[in-house]
Amino acid sequence: MGQTLYQKLRKLHEVRQFDDGSSLILIDRIMLHERTGSVALSNMLSENRNIAAPETVFSTIDHIVDTKPGRPDISRMPGGMIFIEEMHRASQAFGIRLYGADDDRQGIVHVIAPEQGIVLPGITIVCPDSHTCTLGAMGALAWGIGSTDCEHALATRTLRVPQFKQMRIRLTGKKPQWLTAKDIVINLISRFGADFGTGFVIEFAGSAIEEMEIEERLTLCNMGVEFAAFTAIIAPDHKTIEYTRGRPFAPKDEDALIAEAHWASLISDVDASFDVDLEVDVAEIAPMITWGTSPEHAIAIDEVLPDQRSDFADVYKYIGLKPHEPIRGQAIDGAFIGSCTNSRLSDLRRAANILKGRKVKSEIRAICAPGSKEVKISAEAEGLDKIFLDAGFEWHEAGCAFCFYAGGETFPPGSRVISSTNRNFEGRQGPGVCTHIASPETVAWSAINGHISDVREAYE
Amino acid sequence: MKPFTNHSGIALPLLTDNLNTDVIIPSREMKRVSKVGLANGLFANIRYSDGKRKPDPEFLLNHPNYCAASILILGRNAGCGSSREHAVWALADYGFKVVVAESFASIFYNNCVANGVLPITLDRPSIEAITEWVRMNPTSHHLSVNLEKCTLDTTDNSIDFMISPLARRMLLNGLAPIDLTLEDKGLIDRFIADDMRRRQWLYRISD
Numbered sequence A: 001m002g003q004t005l006y007q008k009l010r011k012l013h014e015v016r017q018f019d020d021g022s023s024l025i026l027i028d029r030i031m032l033h034e035r036t037g038s039v040a041l042s043n044m045l046s047e048n049r050n051i052a053a054p055e056t057v058f059s060t061i062d063h064i065v066d067t068k069p070g071r072p073d074i075s076r077m078p079g080g081m082i083f084i085e086e087m088h089r090a091s092q093a094f095g096i097r098l099y100g101a102d103d104d105r106q107g108i109v110h111v112i113a114p115e116q117g118i119v120l121p122g123i124t125i126v127c128p129d130s131h132t133c134t135l136g137a138m139g140a141l142a143w144g145i146g147s148t149d150c151e152h153a154l155a156t157r158t159l160r161v162p163q164f165k166q167m168r169i170r171l172t173g174k175k176p177q178w179l180t181a182k183d184i185v186i187n188l189i190s191r192f193g194a195d196f197g198t199g200f201v202i203e204f205a206g207s208a209i210e211e212m213e214i215e216e217r218l219t220l221c222n223m224g225v226e227f228a229a230f231t232a233i234i235a236p237d238h239k240t241i242e243y244t245r246g247r248p249f250a251p252k253d254e255d256a257l258i259a260e261a262h263w264a265s266l267i268s269d270v271d272a273s274f275d276v277d278l279e280v281d282v283a284e285i286a287p288m289i290t291w292g293t294s295p296e297h298a299i300a301i302d303e304v305l306p307d308q309r310s311d312f313a314d315v316y317k318y319i320g321l322k323p324h325e326p327i328r329g330q331a332i333d334g335a336f337i338g339s340c341t342n343s344r345l346s347d348l349r350r351a352a353n354i355l356k357g358r359k360v361k362s363e364i365r366a367i368c369a370p371g372s373k374e375v376k377i378s379a380e381a382e383g384l385d386k387i388f389l390d391a392g393f394e395w396h397e398a399g400c401a402f403c404f405y406a407g408g409e410t411f412p413p414g415s416r417v418i419s420s421t422n423r424n425f426e427g428r429q430g431p432g433v434c435t436h437i438a439s440p441e442t443v444a445w446s447a448i449n450g451h452i453s454d455v456r457e458a459y460e
Numbered sequence B: 001m002k003p004f005t006n007h008s009g010i011a012l013p014l015l016t017d018n019l020n021t022d023v024i025i026p027s028r029e030m031k032r033v034s035k036v037g038l039a040n041g042l043f044a045n046i047r048y049s050d051g052k053r054k055p056d057p058e059f060l061l062n063h064p065n066y067c068a069a070s071i072l073i074l075g076r077n078a079g080c081g082s083s084r085e086h087a088v089w090a091l092a093d094y095g096f097k098v099v100v101a102e103s104f105a106s107i108f109y110n111n112c113v114a115n116g117v118l119p120i121t122l123d124r125p126s127i128e129a130i131t132e133w134v135r136m137n138p139t140s141h142h143l144s145v146n147l148e149k150c151t152l153d154t155t156d157n158s159i160d161f162m163i164s165p166l167a168r169r170m171l172l173n174g175l176a177p178i179d180l181t182l183e184d185k186g187l188i189d190r191f192i193a194d195d196m197r198r199r200q201w202l203y204r205i206s207d
Helices: A005-012 A037-046 A081-094 A109-115 A130-138 A147-156 A181-192 A207-211 A214-227 A238-244 A253-263 A310-319 A345-355 A373-381 A384-391 A440-449 A455-459 B086-094 B106-114 B124-136 B165-173 B177-182 B185-198
Strands: A014-017 A023-026 A029-033 A057-060 A097-099 A124-127 A141-144 A158-161 A165-172 A200-205 A231-233 A276-281 A288-290 A298-300 A334-337 A365-368 A393-395 A416-419 A434-437 B006-009 B011-013 B071-073 B098-101 B118-121 B143-146 B151-153 B158-160
Touching: A005 A014, A005 A141, A005 A200, A005 A231, A014 B185, A023 B185, A029 A037, A029 A109, A029 A147, A037 A081, A037 A147, A057 A081, A057 A109, A081 A097, A109 A124, A109 A130, A109 A214, A109 A373, A124 A130, A124 A147, A130 A141, A130 A214, A130 A231, A130 A238, A141 A231, A147 A158, A147 B106, A147 B177, A158 B177, A165 A207, A181 A214, A181 A276, A181 A288, A181 A298, A200 A214, A214 A231, A214 A238, A214 A345, A238 A253, A334 A345, A334 A440, A345 A373, A345 A384, A345 A440, A373 A384, A384 A393, A384 A440, A416 A440, A440 A455, B011 B124, B071 B124, B086 B106, B098 B124, B106 B118, B106 B165, B124 B158, B177 B185
Parallel strands: A029 A057, A029 A124, A057 A097, A124 A141, A165 A200, A165 A276, A200 A231, A334 A365, A334 A416, A365 A393, A416 A434, B011 B071, B071 B098, B098 B118
Antiparallel strands: A014 A023, A023 A158, A288 A298, A288 A434, B006 B143, B143 B151, B151 B158
16 A cells, blocks of 8 residues: 655654654654743753754744844743743854844744744644644654653754554635635634544645645645644645755755655555545635634634624633624734735735735724745835834734733733734634734735725726 | 653642633742742742732642642643743742643643653543542552553553654753753854854845
């Protein structure tokens, strides 16, 4: 019987198997950020541990760094400076690369990893951050870990990984112009549930995936963890290979030829078997938005909120909406475009396309934080910053920004915010802030209208 | 790490589905580059009713019957969301030794095992049955967990639970995983030497 892509990648990296079915897996690249990486590095320093291969470790400052225009290398979180300082100190002590706030390669880990060619097809890559599954879109086996596992990976260049079941979700059908990867993944989570992927590696495949650009695939895989999947993965194809070419850390010359030939073989065999195999027609999906406090609490933009249920009582209380109300037309106080889900150049282009020549409703605070310095520089080179600013958006520096609250400045309590991020948990964007997750286009269009809006109107 | 063999204690039946690590410890409570001293931040958003850390009487952990709890009972997808290991550090710092849930998010599960906290997966009817028993008399109805036998006992009932053999061995022996793996260093080095021939392109790292 044939092998799945996941089985092939696992086999390629399997140092040894254990009796319990787990394996010691070689880790090719490790990414760190100041919020959790600092804790792992600091602990290793105090325990006198070595990093086995410092040249394979890449760190950056993204989570709590200020993103205000023209920021210095400071934290937006009260007391947060120690995390940034420790990251600088420990990275230097271990001799690992660090892209600090003033570096042109700085940005959200999951944005700079593909951009700099740090993640490559067929490799294993980990980071003490749950959204590391984003990088599965490049055909890598990529997953989020805790700090202790991170220390293990740094010290031994390996992780002990249990067996996972395998699921394939084939996306078929033609995607309308207004439909985004974000709508698709929110739809999948609401359709199947936030714990649907427990114990699984999910491979996304099918004609709709083949048609997606790499940045759309990154958005899709980003929310694999919101499914509770171990990770998500997409087989590398000509688009993936094309995307890696010329990236700073991608293989060059002869190495590139050899690597590309290898990557082309990384597909699930035709006769490979999956524990669960699903097919979803994307043509049936409407623009999606979350209404509650879990990514599974989501509906199509033209639907009404669901019936009351015992487990929805607290959700409705927090979110300040009622069963059977329409979601469309709900007034908003804030709008945020950014995060490892939707802050890449194509996301900003599509949002700018909606904003061009229009104005955000005056009472709304609208913010855009590009995912990386490189995204910001490229966006500015094509004048996107001007479109955002003219429309009434604030144009920030690169970082995780308003995706989550760690103290410091945020939207006021009780405000309703539409956000291109990945988590609508209670208090995620600040105490009492009600978050509604959607695509960058839906965020932009809603900011213009002053209320949650159907982005299809903008394409009429 | 201290080996985990058995434990008996008060259970806190929250039963929540999709309880995320932001709830277990909000980001703003992670104030130090350290794994210790996080108990005060545990459940901060729902445990305190205002900025002055006044205990919210509505939250079960603030109730005198439950404040000494050491076994946390949750629903499905326990510990989803952020990978922050601080969630487990905060639980352990408060005194929690066991988390019982219908299912676990995989990073949280690993983080529990890495810190000597036993994650137990049980079906919903078993969880509801033990919860009902606990609620009858929370302070004297202690749950007893035996990891050797993989049983969770009330006075009227003994429930077998499943746990991955790896997690069980790590917890029973209090193993330090890094040192354990470094025993295989020769094997790892040989694997890398072979891999460097197979995938030369991966080992020339420069920009």
